Amino acid sequence: MQKSVYIKTYGCQMNVYDSARMADVLAPRGYRQAEAPEDADLIILNTCHIREKAAEKVYSELGRLKRIKLNRRAAGKDAAIAVAGCVAQAEGAEIRRRAPAVDLVFGPQSYHRLPELLDRAKRDGSAIGQDFEADEKFDTLPEESASQGPSAFLTVQEGCDKFCTFCVVPYTRGAEFSRPAAAILAEARRMVAGGTREIALLGQNVNAYAGAAPLGVRGGAKGGVWGLGRLIRELAEVEGLDRIRYTTSHPRDMDDDLIAAHADVPALMPYLHLPVQSGSDRILAAMNRKHTADDYRRTVDRLRASRPDLALSSDFIVGFPGETDGDFAATLKLVTGIGYAQAYSFKYSARPGTPAAEADGQVPEAVKAGRLAALQQLLEAQQAAFNHACIGRTMPVLLDRPGRKPGQLVGRSPWMQAVHVAAPAERLGSIADIAIDRATANSLAGRLAAAPAPPARVRTGGLRAEGARAA
Ligand code: 5AD
Ligand code: SF4
Numbered sequence: 296m297q298k299s300v301y302i303k304t305y306g307c308q309m310n311v312y313d314s315a316r317m318a319d320v321l322a323p324r325g326y327r328q329a330e331a332p333e334d335a336d337l338i339i340l341n342t343c344h345i346r347e348k349a350a351e352k353v354y355s356e357l358g359r360l361k362r363i364k365l366n367r368r369a370a371g372k373d374a375a376i377a378v379a380g381c382v383a384q385a386e387g388a389e390i391r392r393r394a395p396a397v398d399l400v401f402g403p404q405s406y407h408r409l410p411e412l413l414d415r416a417k418r419d420g421s422a423i424g425q426d427f428e429a430d431e432k433f434d435t436l437p438e439e440s441a442s443q444g445p446s447a448f449l450t451v452q453e454g455c456d457k458f459c460t461f462c463v464v465p466y467t468r469g470a471e472f473s474r475p476a477a478a479i480l481a482e483a484r485r486m487v488a489g490g491t492r493e494i495a496l497l498g499q500n501v502n503a504y505a506g507a508a509p510l511g512v513r514g515g516a517k518g519g520v521w522g523l524g525r526l527i528r529e530l531a532e533v534e535g536l537d538r539i540r541y542t543t544s545h546p547r548d549m550d551d552d553l554i555a556a557h558a559d560v561p562a563l564m565p566y567l568h569l570p571v572q573s574g575s576d577r578i579l580a581a582m583n584r585k586h587t588a589d590d591y592r593r594t595v596d597r598l599r600a601s602r603p604d605l606a607l608s609s610d611f612i613v614g615f616p617g618e619t620d621g622d623f624a625a626t627l628k629l630v631t632g633i634g635y636a637q638a639y640s641f642k643y644s645a646r647p648g649t650p651a652a653e654a655d656g657q658v659p660e661a662v663k664a665g666r667l668a669a670l671q672q673l674l675e676a677q678q679a680a681f682n683h684a685c686i687g688r689t690m691p692v693l694l695d696r697p698g699r700k701p702g703q704l705v706g707r708s709p710w711m712q713a714v715h716v717a718a719p720a721e722r723l724g725s726i727a728d729i730a731i732d733r734a735t736a737n738s739l740a741g742r743l744a745a746a747p748a749p750p751a752r753v754r755t756g757g758l759r760a761e762g763a764r765a766a
Contacts, residue, residue: 298373300326301335305352306343308542309497310380312448313406314341317379319440320409332363336373337413342382344463346644353382354393361396375399375416379406381467385648387423400424403453403468407435429453429472440482442489445695445724446538446707449486451479451506451526452498457545459572460583460650461612461643464499473498473506476521476529480509483533490724493538493564493693493707494530496523502544502553524552531562537726538693538709542568546586549594557602565602566636566711569595570610574629575622578615581654588629595633606636606681606710613670614643614663617656623666630673636681636710638674642667675736682712682734689744690714692729694722713738 300321304314317339318328329335338360343349360376367374377399378390384402391397399416401409401424408424416422433450454469455462483494498504504523521529523541530539539562546569556563569591573579576587598605611626630638642663645652685708692706692714704718706727715738716729728744 296325298324298326298336299329299334300337300339301329301332302339302341303332303356304341305349306341306345306381308448308495309403309450309453309499310341310343312450312497313380313403314339315441315443315448316436317341317406317409319437320407322439322441323437324410324413332360333367337375337377338363339377339379342378342380344381344385344467344646346641347646348644350382350386353378353390357390357394357397361394364396375413377401377413377416379403381463383424384467385463391423398422404429404432407432429469430474433474433478438481438485440485443486443491445491445693446493446495447486447491448497449479449482449494450474450497451523451541452501452504455499456503457500457547457585458583460581460654461615461646463646463649466648468499471500471503473504475507475509476526477507477509479506479526480529480533483530483536487533487535492536492724492726493540493695494536496526496530496539496541498541499543500545500548501541502548502550522550522552524550524554524556527553527556527560527563531560536562538562538564540564540566540711544569546571546584546591546594549598554597554601557598557605564709564711565604566606566608566709567598568608568610569598571629572610572612573615573618573622574626575618576625578618578622578625581617582612582615582651588625592629592632607633608637608711609633609635609639611638611640611670611674612643613640613666614658616643616651616654616658618643618658618666623670626670627673630670630677634681635674635677636712637678640667640670640674679734679736681710682736682739685712685731685739686734687731689728689730691726692716692741693726694718694724697723708739715740716742718743 302314304310332338342353364374375398376396378397379401383400387400390400399412399422401412405424412422412424452473454471455465456471458465502523505520508519508521527539571591574588690708692708694704694706696705698705698715702717704716706714708714714729729741730744731739731741733740
């Protein structure tokens, strides 16, 4: 029987990927995707627990969904509500208490059991999914997956063993696990056969990847185990896969082979999200980041020596417990020195169960707000400078979605900038050379270039946030 599911996704790209796989698991059961929760027999919230605001959003959404559920039930229709993801993992019992309308709660490792959990919920009135091992999850997912389009995510690693003192991820996503390389290569080939041109490899600690090498293949340095550099080199051999990215990386796990891959593999895009969190060694130590600000600077220097046009992005936390004006000034100094193309910055949010939530020296909200505004001003100026430096250049853009206006397509530059262009719809899914003539704080605009441009490495050398140092 035809049924419909509406999946709302919060948080990171890994949740986006997980939501797509939930749809894959449900498709053989007759579930098609609904456009709105009002039209769905099953509503799934795939949730994020990283900061308090993200978790609280789930409870307010559940209030709204309860009314939709009651309306559907009054009209004699099915309406089950499920909470998935990291809030489900961390606060299962709390969800049941605060939102009794919820029928099903399951964490990030158990969504492959969705059909079974749904049956149980129907039979018993409600169900909580226990978490299983990450390898079991990947082993039992269906091979069939709906196309994600020209640019797609592929999870290669899950979980985190780093235990930064502010972070819930090691508790909600569990220990580090790497999928075997053969399964990743097979999934990548299927994606490319379905029209994907760019794959972003996902993992909470993606550059800690250490996956079993395919049978019969020599594993290289680690003997039977591939690191991320090796995996990327092998993926680059997949015919039709033009672009490879990876996210999110920890500065500690940037090994020589991965850094060298940035020089050797043209398909590896010149953009790297490498979170530093703070520029103060005292705060980095209190965060248990296991690197200093200078370690990070040296890693960036080596990456830029390998790929001179590499653009960097980072995450920052301001107002971590004990952060002084001097510590915050060290963060501004680091940002000024590195020059970021893009960045995310957050006020520290105390997460129950993490060491920093109990630490002395919690920073007042007003101080956090002031520091966040100052940091964002600097980061926005760097991003604007980076974007403006692109005017007059021609760059290959993967046109991956229609624009808002008719006749317009939107794509991504090698450096992750959104690029708007007037182009015929049949160019969707292709990589086109675009001459950039306009830049805003967040995006670029240009026109289809007449002549084909030379290969990316030659064309793009030396592009970075030149204005950054002056900011
Ligand atoms: N408070 C604020 N920001 C946080 N992040 C993780 N935990 C917290 C927290 N407790 C940020 C980090 C991380 C990003 C995904 O979210 O910067 O890199
Ligand atoms: Fe969280 Fe740190 Fe692990 Fe990143 S490395 S997921 S910030 S604990």
